[in-house]
Amino acid sequence: MKNLDVSSFQNDLISWFTKEQRTLPWRQDTDPYKVWVSEIMLQQTRVDTVIPYFNRFIRQFPSIDALAEADEERVLKAWEGLGYYSRVRNLHAAVKEVKEQYGGKVPDTPEAISKLQGVGPYTSGAILSIAYGVPEPAVDGNVMRVLSRILTIWEDIAKPSTRKIFEEAVRQLISHENPSYFNQALMELGAIVCTPTSPSCLLCPVRNHCQAFHQGVQTDLPVKTKNKKQKRVQLAAAILVNEEGKILIHKRPGSGLLANLWEFPNTEMIMPLRNEKEQLGDFLISEWKVEAELKDQIGQIEHIFSHLIWNINVFSGMILSDVEEQANLKLVSLKELEQYALPVSHQKMLKLYLSD
């Protein structure tokens, strides 16, 4: 590698990680299943957020077999609040696949492991290197940031095609003696030293190898184009109770936003100027044949997703008709509701209702 003493770089990086790595629950051992779970949870999600979820999840589902045999409702409930719920549905499906097709052992080749649902290029490399010591690249956002600075790579890291450039770089740099620590060290460095804004270059174990530091351009890298703004969507939702005090909930479709999570009945306001309570009442009858007496609005909620914003006007009401329960439509008591995974937006609605 041009302008870089690879052996010295590996040594400085791995020595630093050996000494300075954070103690984390998924670093207690290298059980491929636990490495796998942690890597899925850590996708686009901060370490501090993941820690309690990881501990609970492993307690509930300690092994491939335990997770493979679990009901999806329980699995989704364990993921409630973490976001990107397709991650856990894919993990669940993939774990069943490993149990059935690989005798319960997580595959140890790039070809096999990459076929598992939810396992892309990053996760494949992470599991192979950390759990099995295979020298494969594991290029995430941290790695692209760190290496863009060390090697002064000016490609736009927001473009999917750019990842290949960094994978090629890692193949030339990775330690074959300890690929696990090499990959983890790059990510750890990105997380606690080589941060997006104001990197701590004076504390960096590899600053002598860093071209951006030498040129004083570390804050100009990486190059990353901006995201688009979220779209706003106006919703009206109802927390409806029957004469027994049971609450009406609806299971969302199996694909798309918040797939398979439960929610309070709601509908998008296509005509924002028309009376919302009327639109909501019409929706309840036409969609669910539920006649309800809606009270005045009990509040409003704004919920921000990565790509859209929900503005929800929340109503409460009494169910006047009989409800025909279906697989995706249930009446549950407040206590039973605890068994169902709700999106955070609907947890906010419930809290609003209970304090009303």
Place this chain on the structure above:
DNA sequence: GATCCGTGGCA
């Protein structure tokens, strides 16, 4: 390649 898919923290 562009878009979809969550959430909470922080400058």
Place this chain on the structure above:
DNA sequence: TTGCCAAGGAT
């Protein structure tokens, strides 16, 4: 307050 993010993958 607003934007931007944080150990990505599927379509």
